[in-house]
Amino acid sequence: MSHFSTPEQIKDHLHKALEPLGKFDQCALLDYPDYLNIGDHLIWLGTVFYLTDILKTQIKYAASVKSFSEAAMDEKIGKAPILFQGGGNLGDLWPQLQEFRERVISKYQDRPIIILPQTIFFKNPDNLKKAAGIFNSHPNLTLFARENYSYEIAINNFSNCRVLKSPDMAFHLVNMPGLDWKIKQKESTLYHCRRDYQPFSVDEINLPNIVVEDWVSYKWMYREGKKDWYWNLPGAVRLYREGWQRGLANPNEWVSRQVWQNLHPYTLSFNTLYEPAIYRKSWNLIHSGIYQLKQYPFIITNRMHGHVLCLILGIPHVFLPGSYHKNQSFYETWTHEIPFCARATQASEVAKAAQRLLKI
Numbered sequence: 523m524s525h526f527s528t529p530e531q532i533k534d535h536l537h538k539a540l541e542p543l544g545k546f547d548q549c550a551l552l553d554y555p556d557y558l559n560i561g562d563h564l565i566w567l568g569t570v571f572y573l574t575d576i577l578k579t580q581i582k583y584a585a586s587v588k589s590f591s592e593a594a595m596d597e598k599i600g601k602a603p604i605l606f607q608g609g610g611n612l613g614d615l616w617p618q619l620q621e622f623r624e625r626v627i628s629k630y631q632d633r634p635i636i637i638l639p640q641t642i643f644f645k646n647p648d649n650l651k652k653a654a655g656i657f658n659s660h661p662n663l664t665l666f667a668r669e670n671y672s673y674e675i676a677i678n679n680f681s682n683c684r685v686l687k688s689p690d691m692a693f694h695l696v697n698m699p700g701l702d703w704k705i706k707q708k709e710s711t712l713y714h715c716r717r718d719y720q721p722f723s724v725d726e727i728n729l730p731n732i733v734v735e736d737w738v739s740y741k742w743m744y745r746e747g748k749k750d751w752y753w754n755l756p757g758a759v760r761l762y763r764e765g766w767q768r769g770l771a772n773p774n775e776w777v778s779r780q781v782w783q784n785l786h787p788y789t790l791s792f793n794t795l796y797e798p799a800i801y802r803k804s805w806n807l808i809h810s811g812i813y814q815l816k817q818y819p820f821i822i823t824n825r826m827h828g829h830v831l832c833l834i835l836g837i838p839h840v841f842l843p844g845s846y847h848k849n850q851s852f853y854e855t856w857t858h859e860i861p862f863c864a865r866a867t868q869a870s871e872v873a874k875a876a877q878r879l880l881k882i
Contacts, residue, residue: 526856529693530696539687540572543664545577547602549603549605550581550604551573553607553609556589560831561826561827561828561830563807565690567804567805568691571698586800603635604634606626608639610643613645614645631661634664636666637664640672641852642667642676658680665680667686668690669851690852701834706774711822714737718845728869728870729822729876737814782809826852833857840865850865
């Protein structure tokens with residue numbers, strides 16, 4: 523059994539786990555996260571930087587489910603490999619993403635297809651059986667499972683696929699340049715909690731000065747899911763609201779973001795990629811996540827990539843359960859030996875873990 527006591531060791535293992543892919547000159551990268559979950563943008567940019575910096579691969583075509591065009595991809599890449607973004611959406615919790623994946627795998631049988639590290643979860647066994655039939659029909663499909671539980675599902679069901687196990691692609695961002703900027707910290711604890719699932723209430727956690735937030739991007743950026751009334755506001759009003767939330771209300775964050783967007787050495791590389799705007803959007807989003815978490819000396823999170831980003835940034839934190847096996851299995855597979863994080867399965871364990879971690 524492998525042992526990982528630092529994020530750097532997990533990054534090294536990620537690179538070793540990906541070695542069986544070999545090298546390829548160009549590819550398509552699909553399933554761009556055109557939504558506000560910062561964790562998926564961390565995965566996306568970890569993948570992009572790995573492909574371009576380590577494999578020296580040209581990403582000749584990139585698309586989300588909504589923007590995907592068969593004709594455009596065929597024109598750009600010919601029969602080069604197709605890669606799918608990793609994450610936690612291989613299954614039937616997000617059927618649109620799974621149906622897209624199955625449709626592409628069914629159609630493109632004439633070139634390698636690679637599914638980057640995924641957590642696998644099917645509520646309905648019939649949906650798993652359907653996916654297995656489609657995946658197993660492909661002559662050259664590689665599937666990376668993101669933790670032990672998913673690896674067992676993949677081994678037991680995707681018998682005609684090459685199944686490998688790998689950490690999350692966001693770990694490629696460990697020791698990325700530009701993460702060491704300083705920020706004034708608040709005298710409070712961030713309870714970084716999913717909007718759709720809160721395992722423990724603030725009262726149960728029993729710590730002082732707790733701030734409860736999901737990813738800050740859900741508050742303002744791109745207005746995902748906003749009602750019609752919002753879009754009917756005059757453009758100047760909407761612009762002011764955005765400007766206030768993202769600049770005037772927090773000028774230090776605004777200055778930091780300008781440096782991140784315009785002076786970071788990685789930003790120039792986006793100009794060489796297909797559809798540079800999508801990479802800049804992801805870059806902007808991960809800055810907001812980094813800035814959000816850096817404000818706190820201690821964090822409690824049930825977000826998988828709240829956990830991962832805390833590891834990248836070196837922030838002591840407690841990792842809480844999710845609504846299914848994803849968090850527990852990921853922690854047990856990769857991160858349970860890292861000294862500045864702990865896992866709590868009961869509310870009473872959080873304060874004890876905080877006391878221990880803050881003494882490190």
